[in-house]
Amino acid sequence: MTTQIELQNVTFQYPKNDEPTLKQIHLTLNQGDQLAIVGQNGSGKSTLAKLMNGLLHPTSGSAHIHSLDSQSIPTAEISKYVGYVFQDPDEQIFHATVAKEVLFGLKLRKFPKAQIKLQLNHALIMTGLDRYRDMNPFDLPPATRKFVAIATVLALNPDVIIFDEPTAGQDTFGNQLLSKIIRTQKKMGKTVIVISHDMDFVSNNFNDILVMTHQRILSRDTAKAVFWDEKLINEAHIEQPSICGICKHLGIMSKPITLKEATVAIKSELFS
């Protein structure tokens, strides 16, 4: 299995801060990993994401992308390997139309014309933005603007995509579209990382969960192990998916995570 990203003993401190934001982080991502990152506000999730795509570099320790030291890879090349969808799409969007926004990265990569057109159209269709292609991204509502940021990254077809809080502010249609995009990436063998505060979304789409709290990683485990560990949940300021919460109060033993599992568990443990 190919290792895509490796952080070894990484400590990171923003220049003007009194203390490090991340301390002694070890993390390996292999090809095809589907990882959700959850945890407290300010625990360092976005900072960790930026270390994984070379936007930030470790203060000490090392970050490797495709076995290359992240500092040695030219910025334009990193987009082949890792794409990052910012938490705030407004940090990422600069162009006058949606299509130009998506084209920008494609042109930097100097793909042949035909391929550029293909990848542009594909990204716009996958994100439901085709009908907005000639609009100014800043005239679009924020939830749609997030999909513009997603399209710019999808168009480049990187091996790893990091989505930073794509679920924030999305209605159920937006969340369904996100699930679909993630599933498609998974089928293509891509590595996907999603940072989210929506525990229902996380538990329905991921089984590999990284839990963060102040400056560090608390745990990386299965959804079942994470969402049924009360101490971990409190320490990380997260919550059980609502379904788990109900099952806990009912004394259900089999630790279900999804609606389907909970339905089966309640029926067999209480009504049989």
Next chain:
Amino acid sequence: MTIAIDCQNISYSYPIAIDNTQALTNISVQLEKGKFYGIVGANGSGKSTFCSIIRGFIPKFYKGTLTGTVKINGIPVSQLQSQLAHLMGFVFQNPYSQLSGVKETVFEEVAFGLENFGMPPLEIENRVNRAMDDCDICDLALRNPFKLSGGQVQRVAFASVLVLDPDILIIDEPTSQLDPMAAEKIYKIICNLKSKNKTILLVDHRTDLIAKYADEVLLFAKGHLLEKGTPHQVLTNPHISAFGVKVPPATQLIRSLKLSLPTNANFPVTEGEAVKLIKEENKNDNTD
């Protein structure tokens, strides 16, 4: 019953409308003083536009065509002018819109509104400290508000309105970037405000929290106020998912279990109600 907010026949179109449709169509609604209203609806359904009209930002900062009237405590919004800032707090959907841009620390940012009100410094300090404590941002007091995490900025934005202690609070998606524990904390703060007879309007996609804490729910769809009622009335409507609104997980679970409920029973919308109902059904099942 005192009416805090009275909207009659509000319709509005933005000057440049994306899909060439009205942002709001013929909204009439009366909101009572001392109640907590949750607003739900799909992206683009008009929730933020509705908030902006109540606060008077539309038509003050936006052109376009607005018809209908909004009265606050019986007085048309347009006549309230500067009093409105004291009467009504407004938390923007985008927390960066809340930041003054002229303050270099979180403490000063949260104090900014009270300073503008001309409050004595000692009282400002007390109130700012309390608001920062409520929002768990005391440790950020001396940090630059533009160099924070997304959730931290959102807490600062909320604190900077909370500190003003207005009678009416309009809060547009305050939890979108908060960790789950902080999100629930916001609702607890709001319940506390409600006990002080404040009127609260809050937009959120978290129907589970709205179900648990709100007195009433307003459902927007394509610019129309489709429904207004208790969380039970609105959130158990089988059609809400077609309007982009999440069916509360507790409701989803009860549906999926296909229990035969007593006809007069309220269909559960909260975890607590779901647990109670399943336990009762279980008891019946075992005694049968």
